[in-house]
Amino acid sequence: MPLDQSFIGRSYAPTEPYLVGREKIREFARAIGATDREYLDPEAARAIGYADVVAPPTFPIIVTMSSSHAQIVEDPELGIDYSRVVHGDQKFAYVRPIVAGDALVCVNTVEDITSRGGHDFMTTRSDVTTESGEKVVTVWAKLVQRGEE
Amino acid sequence: MTSENSETQTFRVTRADLVRYAGASGDFNPIHWSERFANSVGLPGVIAHGMFTMALVGRAVTAWAGAADSVVEFSVRFARPVPVPDTDEGTEVVVTVTVKGETDEGHTKLSLVATCQGEKVLSLAQAVVRKR
Numbered sequence: 001m002p003l004d005q006s007f008i009g010r011s012y013a014p015t016e017p018y019l020v021g022r023e024k025i026r027e028f029a030r031a032i033g034a035t036d037r038e039y040l041d042p043e044a045a046r047a048i049g050y051a052d053v054v055a056p057p058t059f060p061i062i063v064t065m066s067s068s069h070a071q072i073v074e075d076p077e078l079g080i081d082y083s084r085v086v087h088g089d090q091k092f093a094y095v096r097p098i099v100a101g102d103a104l105v106c107v108n109t110v111e112d113i114t115s116r117g118g119h120d121f122m123t124t125r126s127d128v129t130t131e132s133g134e135k136v137v138t139v140w141a142k143l144v145q146r147g148e149e
Numbered sequence: 150m151t152s153e154n155s156e157t158q159t160f161r162v163t164r165a166d167l168v169r170y171a172g173a174s175g176d177f178n179p180i181h182w183s184e185r186f187a188n189s190v191g192l193p194g195v196i197a198h199g200m201f202t203m204a205l206v207g208r209a210v211t212a213w214a215g216a217a218d219s220v221v222e223f224s225v226r227f228a229r230p231v232p233v234p235d236t237d238e239g240t241e242v243v244v245t246v247t248v249k250g251e252t253d254e255g256h257t258k259l260s261l262v263a264t265c266q267g268e269k270v271l272s273l274a275q276a277v278v279r280k281r
Contacts, residue, residue: 024173027172027173028173028174030169030173031166031169031170031172031173031174032170032173032201032204032205032207032208033160033166033205033208034204034208034211036211036217038217038218039217048216048217048218050218054217054218056204056207056208056211056217057204057207057210057211057220057223058200058203058204058207058223061174061200062174062175065175065176065200066175083190086227087199087200087227088226088227089224089225089226089227089273090199090200090203090224090225090227091222091223091224091225092220092222092223092224093221093222094220094221094222094223096218097217097218097220140224142226
């Protein structure tokens with residue numbers, strides 16, 4: 001059965017703040033082989049105007065993927081079969097990089113659902129702000145639920 | 150390799166990189182570390198996290214821009230998996246960044262191509278960066 005299009009536009013409760021640690025950013029930067037000093041050295045980040053180390057461009061996925069998975073993919077009313085899901089598209093639009101010390105809140109929304117050829121396509125949007133409401137980054141993921149065999 | 154408005158960078162990817170990325174990102178899907186599991190869901194073997202490939206492309210983008218905080222927008226479509234054999238050499242992802250013009254805000258538009266074994270693994274990949 002195709003995914004219920006009445007979910008389009010549904011937003012979930014703001015998540016508990018994710019506290020971004022300096023060592024987490026360093027660990028992530030090392031894992032992707034990035035050596036930019038602004039990811040590793042607080043002094044280098046301060047020199048370009050940030051309070052602490054900045055995160056690489058795809059770091060926000062750590063914050064958004066787990067919360068949108070828990071809230072949307074595992075929403076029993078929506079009924080996604082994750083064993084048939086593949087990651088289709090990914091997009092980030094930044095106001096500024098994530099900085100160590102940020103406490104980030106996500107509001108996850110089902111932006112679009114379409115079905116064709118037996119496959120379902122769902123775009124989720126995660127609006128990531130600081131606890132005080134400053135916009136940091138918006139993250140979109142398109143998930144493809146392949147048709148049942 | 151550099152031409153007038155494009156730059157190419159090659160990234161080696163091994164199983165150890167995938168294990169490290171799994172730990173750092175929290176994405177422990179076994180298709181990225183277990184051959185047995187990957188085969189059981191119809192894959193030819195262990196494949197890289199799509200987000201790991203995107204992170205490598207992000208390195209090429211920030212390297213092109215010359216600043217770690219220069220990216221305004223960044224988007225990709227995962228077109229084909231990146232198989233990573235259990236060898237010392239692993240595989241290679243080749244990323245080419247090409248200037249595609251300017252946005253209304255005066256930022257630079259970049260078109261991004263990532264290939265593995267000569268095949269494109271991303272489509273519709275692009276970024277917008279502040280001018281270098």
